Amino acid sequence: xxxxxxxxxxxxxxxxxxxxxxxxxxxxxxxxxxxxxxxxxxxxxxxxxxxxxxxxxxxxxxxxxxxxxxxxxxxxxxxxxxxxxxxxxxxxxxxxxxxxxxxxxxxxxxxxxxxxxxxxxxxxxxxxxxxxxxxxxxxxxxxxxxxxxxxxxxxxxxxxxxxxxxxxxxxxxxxxxxxxxxxxxxxxxxxxxxxxxxxxxxxxxxxxxxxxxxxxxxxxxxxxxxxxxxxxxxxxxxxxxxxxxxxxxxxxxxxxxxxxxxxxxxxxxxxxxxxxxxxxxxxxxxxxxxxxxxxxxxxxxxxxxxxxxxxxxxxxxxxxxxxxxxxxxxxxxxxxxxxxxxxxxxxxxxxxxxxxxxxxxxxxxxxxxxxxxxxxxxxxxxxxxxxxxxxxxxxxxxxxxxxxxxxxxxxxxxxxxxxxxxxxxxxxxxxxxxxxxxxxxxxxxxxxxxxxxxxxxxxxxxxxxxxxxxxxxxxxxxxxxxxxxxxxxxxxxxxxxxxxxxxxxxxxxxxxxxxxxxxxxxxxxxxxxxxxxxxxxxxxxxxxxxxxxxxxxxxxxxxxxxxxxxxxxxxxxxxxxxxxxxxxxxxxxxxxxxxxxxxxxxxxxxxxxxxxxxxxxxxxxxxxxxxxxxxxxxxxxxxxxxxxxxxxxxxxxxxxxxxxxxxxxxxxxxxxxxxxxxxxxxxxxxxxxxxxxxxxxxxxxxxxxxxxxxxxxxxxxxxxxxxxxxxxxxxxxxxxxxxxxxxxxxxxxxxxxxxxxxxxxxxxxxxxxxxxxxxxxxxxxxxxxxxxxxxxxxxxxxxxxxxxxxxxxxxxxxxxxxxxxxxxxxxxxxxxxxxxxxxxxxxxxxxxxxxxxxxxxxxxxxxxxxxxxxxxxxxxxxxxxxx
Numbered sequence: 001x002x003x004x005x006x007x008x009x010x011x012x013x014x015x016x017x018x019x020x021x022x023x024x025x026x027x028x029x030x031x032x033x034x035x036x037x038x039x040x041x042x043x044x045x046x047x048x049x050x051x052x053x054x055x056x057x058x059x060x061x062x063x064x065x066x067x068x069x070x071x072x073x074x075x076x077x078x079x080x081x082x083x084x085x086x087x088x089x090x091x092x093x094x095x096x097x098x099x100x101x102x103x104x105x106x107x108x109x110x111x112x113x114x115x116x117x118x119x120x121x122x123x124x125x126x127x128x129x130x131x132x133x134x135x136x137x138x139x140x141x142x143x144x145x146x147x148x149x150x151x152x153x154x155x156x157x158x159x160x161x162x163x164x165x166x167x168x169x170x171x172x173x174x175x176x177x178x179x180x181x182x183x184x185x186x187x188x189x190x191x192x193x194x195x196x197x198x199x200x201x202x203x204x205x206x207x208x209x210x211x212x213x214x215x216x217x218x219x220x221x222x223x224x225x226x227x228x229x230x231x232x233x234x235x236x237x238x239x240x241x242x243x244x245x246x247x248x249x250x251x252x253x254x255x256x257x258x259x260x261x262x263x264x265x266x267x268x269x270x271x272x273x274x275x276x277x278x279x280x281x282x283x284x285x286x287x288x289x290x291x292x293x294x295x296x297x298x299x300x301x302x303x304x305x306x307x308x309x310x311x312x313x314x315x316x317x318x319x320x321x322x323x324x325x326x327x328x329x330x331x332x333x334x335x336x337x338x339x340x341x342x343x344x345x346x347x348x349x350x351x352x353x354x355x356x357x358x359x360x361x362x363x364x365x366x367x368x369x370x371x372x373x374x375x376x377x378x379x380x381x382x383x384x385x386x387x388x389x390x391x392x393x394x395x396x397x398x399x400x401x402x403x404x405x406x407x408x409x410x411x412x413x414x415x416x417x418x419x420x421x422x423x424x425x426x427x428x429x430x431x432x433x434x435x436x437x438x439x440x441x442x443x444x445x446x447x448x449x450x451x452x453x454x455x456x457x458x459x460x461x462x463x464x465x466x467x468x469x470x471x472x473x474x475x476x477x478x479x480x481x482x483x484x485x486x487x488x489x490x491x492x493x494x495x496x497x498x499x500x501x502x503x504x505x506x507x508x509x510x511x512x513x514x515x516x517x518x519x520x521x522x523x524x525x526x527x528x529x530x531x532x533x534x535x536x537x538x539x540x541x542x543x544x545x546x547x548x549x550x551x552x553x554x555x556x557x558x559x560x561x562x563x564x565x566x567x568x569x570x571x572x573x574x575x576x577x578x579x580x581x582x583x584x585x586x587x588x589x590x591x592x593x594x595x596x597x598x599x600x601x602x603x604x605x606x607x608x609x610x611x612x613x614x615x616x617x618x619x620x621x622x623x624x625x626x627x628x629x630x631x632x633x634x635x636x637x638x639x640x641x642x643x644x645x646x647x648x649x650x651x652x653x654x655x656x657x658x659x660x661x662x663x664x665x666x667x668x669x670x671x672x673x674x675x676x677x678x679x680x681x682x683x684x685x686x687x688x689x690x691x692x693x694x695x696x697x698x699x700x701x702x703x704x705x706x707x708x709x710x711x712x713x714x715x716x717x718x719x720x721x722x723x724x725x726x727x728x729x730x731x732x733x734x735x736x737x738x739x740x741x742x743x744x745x746x747x748x749x750x751x752x753x754x755x756x757x758x759x760x761x762x763x764x765x766x767x768x769x770x771x772x773x774x775x776x777x778x779x780x781x782x783x784x785x786x787x788x789x790x791x792x793x794x795x796x797x798x799x800x801x802x803x804x805x806x807x808x809x810x811x812x813x814x815x816x817x818x819x820x821x822x823x824x825x826x827x828x829x830x831x832x833x834x835x836x837x838x839x840x841x842x843x844x845x846x847x848x849x850x851x852x853x854x855x856x857x858x859x860x861x862x863x864x865x866x867x868x869x870x871x872x873x874x875x876x877x878x879x880x881x882x883x
Contacts, residue, residue: 012040013087013144016119018136020129021572023544024612026605027110027123031572033132035095035122036114037140039087043118045147048084056146057081057090060154061097069093087143088120094139095124095132102131102161103169114595121595131165171195172360172462173210180476186490187576189548199483201575202492202522202556206483211431212458213483220428224457225270227302230427237426239419240451244304250291256303257287263306265395266290268298277396280306307437307451311397312408314416314434315464315475316424318482321417323464323473324409324441330364330393330402334385340374341366341381344393352466353402360466364393364402405463407470408441415444423455431479433459494551494559494575495707498609499584499622500602501756502700503542505727505735506584507562509688509704512731513721517713519557522550526562526750527733527864531555538865543567544574551575565605569596573612580711581609581637582620582703586627587755588786603627613637618660618710620703623650640710642702644695646670662706664698669722671709680705680719687726693766694727694736696759734864736763741848742875745769745856748867752779752860753786757793760858764797770854771798775847777840777860778820780811787816791823797858799850800824801835803843805862814838841870848874 016036025032039045047054058064058078069076077093092109099106108125126132138157145152170178174195181188181199189198195210207214212221223229231241243260246269247253257264265279266287276297278290287303294301315323332343344364347353353361364370366381370393374380385391397403416436424432438450445451461475484490497507504525511523515532522531524546529536531553537546542564550559551574563573586603596602610619610631619635622628623643629650632639639659643651646665655661658674664683671678684692688701701722708718727736729748737748745767751760764772774797778787794800802817802824817836824834837843840862847857861867 013042013140014038014040015136015140018133019570020126020133021570022129023572023574023576024608025572026569026608028108028125029608029611030108031126031129032108032123033095033126033129033136035091035124035136037088037091037120037122039118039120042087042147045087046084047081047086047090050147052149053146054078054081056149057094057143060142060146060152061094061101063101064093064097067093067097088122090143091136091139092122092124094143095122095135098135098138098142098158098161099124099126099131101158102135102165104128104131104165112595115597128165128168130168131161134161134164166354166359168193171210172465173460174208176461176465176476177208177211177479178476180474180480184480184490186480186484187551189552198552199480200490201494201551202559203520203554204484204489204491205552205554208479208483210458211461211479213430213479215430215482216457217428217430220430221457223427224429224432224455227267227269227454230455233426234423234452234455237422239423239426240445240449242304242307242451242453244302247291247301247303248299250288253291253301253303254284254287257281260303260305264303265306266294267302268294268296269300269302271297279395304453307449307453309437309439309448309450310441312436312438312441313405313459313463314412314420314436315459315461315473315478316420316429316432316434317475317478318430319421319425320478321412321420322409322478323407323475324412325405325463325467325470326408326441327397327399327463328404328406328468329395329397330370330404332364332385332391332393334387334389334391336387337384339382339384340379340391340393343385343391344381347402360462361404361468362400362402369401370394399460399463404468407464407467407473409464409471409473411442413442413444415446416441416450419445419452423452427455429455429457430482431459432456492551492557492559493580493711494561494578495580495582495711496561496563496573496575496578496609496612497582497584497703498563498565498606499582499628500587500606500753501759502584502696502703503562503564504750505688505697505732506582506700506703507560508732508735509700509722509725510582510707511558511560512725513704513708513713513718514558514560516717516721516724520555522553522556522559524550524561526564540564544571547574563609565596565602568605568608573608575612577612577614577617578609579614579617580620580707581613581617581635582707583607583609583628583631584622584699584703585625585755587753599627603630607631607634610635610637618707620706620710622699622703623648623654623661624699638710640706642699642706644698644702660706660710662702662709664702669698669701669705671705678715680715681722686722687724688722688736690727690736690738690763690767694759694763695766696762697736729864729868734861734867739871741871743853744848744851745853746848746871747856747858748861748864749858750861750864752790753782754789754793757790761793761796764856764858767856769856770852772856772858773797773799773801773847773851774858775801775803775840775843775860776820777803777805777862778816780805780807780809780816784819787819788823788826791820792827793823795824795827795829797829797833799833799835800829801837801843801847803840804838806840806866807862840866841873844870845874 018035066074067077088111104127106125110123112121142152199206245256263280263282268276276294278293281290311327348363353363394401420434433456435454439448464473464475511521514521524541526540528538529541542562547561611634613619613635615636617637619637620640623641641651641654641661646663651661660673668682669680688697734750751757774794778790802820851857
């Protein structure tokens with residue numbers, strides 16, 4: 001969702017809007033933050049206008065000196081500042097640098113002017129959306145202060161951004177799986193602000209949350225959380241565990257200790273990460289104190305014999321040991337001069353250490369638990385250890401309490417591997433962390449009185465992926481091997497369709513063809529989201545939101561996604577790559593919106609679809625449109641050309657080189673690969689062609705045929721699909737629906753731009769009729785010249801009724817209809833043949849009354865359902881096509 005804010009300060013530098021484009025977009029085939037900024041009185045400001053500005057800025061952010069800018073070497077941006085550069089360019093670099101200081105690896109930025117010389121768009125890449133957005137806000141504050149000569153508190157800003165970055169980015173365990181998934185080309189999407197991740201798409205999607213997966217048994221998790229149940233399950237399969245029991249009071253804890261007759265460890269019944277663990281305890285006083293500590297986390301406390309030895313964690317994935325590490329409790333090494341407190345500070349200065357689980361190591365806290373642990377050994381934080389003396393600071397060896405790790409995967413004894421695999425299987429966990437105490441893990445457990453003390457669900461991976469010592473292990477890869485065994489499919493075929501006109505019809509036709517194959521098809525269009533023929537959601541669903549709904553549905557086997565310019569510009573694409581990208585045409589429409597001023601820029605937007613076709617995929621391009629044909633150079637996929645003429649030079653050259661094309665030849669739709677030609681159907685027999693009258697439908701049909709062919713759909717299914725697809729309210733609502741009302745022919749279509757109106761006018765001229773009557777309206781968010789053109793294209797009709805859309809899209813009442821009327825008059829239609837009826841129902845009713853059975857009435861629809869409701873209120877519809 002777009003994020004908007006307004007910031008105003010003394011320098012009149014205003015952020016108008018900030019939004020994240022989370023997928024491939026017009027600016028970059030990767031996520032970016034786009035910030036629209038109003039320079040106000042600073043529109044002509046240059047970095048040399050205020051002599052102190054550059055000095056102030058470099059004092060606050062000296063690392064800007066490392067930015068190469070356009071000079072391709074460090075210092076390039078500084079040179080630009082000294083030569084004189086403008087505020088949007090400065091904002092780009094400062095926002096990037098703030099993200100870098102926060103811990104992000106970013107470098108891409110771009111500034112773009114708009115039609116208003118005071119307003120600029122600044123685009124930068126990001127790793128974490130919240131950090132990218134905040135960096136813009138903070139950059140404005142710093143730049144404004146450097147202009148004013150006030151102190152911006154830059155270090156506080158950087159510290160806050162760093163904390164924000166640490167709080168929102170994925171933890172190391174989840175990141176290990178996500179990074180490996182991306183290396184394998186598996187689609188990844190974060191589903192919440194935590195660790196819930198979607199891997200793959202459609203029927204092949206999987207979900208993980210840290211190291212819990214959608215394969216993880218809920219019963220197994222419950223068993224693992226109940227430490228006493230876990231112990232009993234392990235005993236049942238003959239595995240070594242500590243003796244002990246569960247206490248609900250200090251007295252019962254003492255009784256268990258007395259029965260064991262050995263030092264014990266006390267720990268909460270259902271806590272984790274070493275919280276509340278105390279011991280070794282070997283007196284009533286110790287037991288009472290330990291129980292008090294553990295019972296803060298659980299009403300039941302486990303009292304079990306202390307197993308002496310080193311602490312090991314063994315990772316079992318899908319029943320197999322994949323990694324093992326020794327966990328070493330938090331400690332410091334004395335140097336003979338510094339106190340324990342000072343040594344902790346030095347240890348925490350390691351850049352690998354951070355708060356919680358965000359980094360590969362956790363900082364050691366000087367909290368009550370550490371102070372208490374030291375006191376039990378006659379020490380305080382102010383003691384100065386001798387040089388080389390090791391001072392342990394914690395009972396447990398958990399990384400979460402500041403411990404370190406050493407990889408021991410290569411030395412674990414085969415018998416111990418078997419024991420750990422049995423333990424994970426006994427509990428039933430697909431991913432398990434087996435905690436073992438042993439003097440030497442390279443020797444069998446039975447030889448050194450080792451014991452399994454816990455089996456953990458959702459075990460952390462960072463001790464294995466980033467051990468303090470030893471070889472890192474690809475634990476994320478092992479988990480992905482389980483989720484997607486033997487090179488299983490991780491995604492589904494994605495077909496994206498774009499263009500100025502014909503997107504909806506083409507998308508629906510492709511989906512219809514696929515349904516003949518028996519596949520479950522997910523479809524997005526301008527009128528809704530569909531799973532097969534079932535409506536999931538109604539409305540204009542051509543952006544990333546709707547694409548995500550389809551791609552997140554585990555029943556979908558094929559995704560056909562109508563993809564409009566608006567969604568690409570507002571939010572980017574809802575997918576990273578596609579199997580087939582279809583670009584139908586590019587004509588003047590929506591110009592002046594979202595900074596797109598020219599048809600060439602509009603072609604750049606549409607060309608994103610060609611650019612995200614995967615290698616081995618196919619870009620289906622209309623060779624009759626020069627702007628579309630030029631997209632051959634943008635796509636990494638294989639080219640498929642379509643043309644309404646088999647003599648198109650580009651198509652001839654392409655097929656000579658054994659390329660795939662789809663053309664109209666000798667009155668038939670034909671697929672050609674090199675010299676091989678495969679006729680699919682004659683033009684006049686395909687229902688969408690309305691007996692050959694709908695010339696503009698040829699491109700749509702060719703695109704659908706070509707898409708199905710390169711995806712391996714059988715010829716019989718392709719033919720059956722196009723022959724059973726009718727331009728009806730059921731199959732193509734609002735797209736070329738020819739029906740009868742009171743015996744009169746009514747043609748309903750969503751023609752909303754010049755190219756569509758030309759096609760519609762040509763169609764009606766090919767249908768035998770006494771008179772042609774039109775009810776027209778135009779979208780209010782189009783330019784004046786677009787509405788004038790739209791009106792002029794209906795000047796050949798015998799009578800035109802001009803109405804108003806219910807959504808005027810920012811226009812004043814009557815403004816759009818006046819422009820349409822002016823276009824009609826300018827094109828030569830007399831005023832007697834023009835009626836102004838603002839209300840849609842009244843306009844439609846007037847047209848039907850005016851028409852005879854030999855006439856044809858064309859209605860431009862705004863909302864298809866509303867138009868049909870109006871017609872149904874006039875009379876009962878008589879279904880059927882009219883040739």
